[in-house]
Amino acid sequence: MFERLERVIGIDNINKIKNKTIAIIGVGGVGGYVIETLVRNGINNIIIVDKDVVDITNKNRQIIALDTTINKSKVEVFKERILSINKECNVITLNMFLNEENKKELFKYDIDYLVDACDTVQTKIMLIRECLDRNIKIISSMGTGNKLDPKKLEITTLKKTSYDPLAKVIRHEINKLNITDDIFVLSSKEEIIKTHTRAPGSYSVVPNTAGILIADYIIKDIIKTED
Numbered sequence: 001m002f003e004r005l006e007r008v009i010g011i012d013n014i015n016k017i018k019n020k021t022i023a024i025i026g027v028g029g030v031g032g033y034v035i036e037t038l039v040r041n042g043i044n045n046i047i048i049v050d051k052d053v054v055d056i057t058n059k060n061r062q063i064i065a066l067d068t069t070i071n072k073s074k075v076e077v078f079k080e081r082i083l084s085i086n087k088e089c090n091v092i093t094l095n096m097f098l099n100e101e102n103k104k105e106l107f108k109y110d111i112d113y114l115v116d117a118c119d120t121v122q123t124k125i126m127l128i129r130e131c132l133d134r135n136i137k138i139i140s141s142m143g144t145g146n147k148l149d150p151k152k153l154e155i156t157t158l159k160k161t162s163y164d165p166l167a168k169v170i171r172h173e174i175n176k177l178n179i180t181d182d183i184f185v186l187s188s189k190e191e192i193i194k195t196h197t198r199a200p201g202s203y204s205v206v207p208n209t210a211g212i213l214i215a216d217y218i219i220k221d222i223i224k225t226e227d
Helices: 003-009 011-018 029-039 056-060 074-085 121-134 165-176 205-226
Strands: 021-025 045-049 090-094 113-116 137-141 153-157 184-188
Touching (some): 011 205, 029 045, 029 074, 045 074, 074 090, 121 137, 137 205, 165 184
Parallel strands (some): 113 137
Antiparallel strands (some): 153 184
16 A cells, blocks of 8 residues: 555665554644554554544544544544554554553553654653653644644754743743753744634644644654664
């Protein structure tokens, strides 16, 4: 099924991609498109972590959100979708809200790359700390809500982020832990659109593009670092 990809990157790189294990924490607008892009480009070992069920409000941006999937477990819906794309893919589902108490359930697996696409600050901090300690490559998604311009998305280091309130909070917490490593993040340079409501607004092009950019970063990094 990867004949067309093989034409542009070669069979050796296809095999390198297949042999890596990627964990995605949070399978919403960003995480969902990370999964979709990775699976369609040869990733053969994937761990997906999320406690939520599909909600009707997810339909504007989440690839698994359909009338037929409302109220179903997101990780189980995604597992079915992944296997319908590539039946040989090894899919591990963890239907849980990841935190300090249950993190061993995730980190008992041999993970090469971890994508943090969750919404909780403390979980994000824990994931960064654990991945640095375990020498797992991590990329963390910052805020994509209340933004309209996908061209202002970029993968950069946490230290270089701007106009991103979530990145500012994460940076502050990381500094308190005296962590000086470069932490790669997906962030937007666009200023937040003020909606005067508590719940963030979402233009699907932004989180969906963010997910594709993260997946692209991982695939290109696998090819580059394995040369």
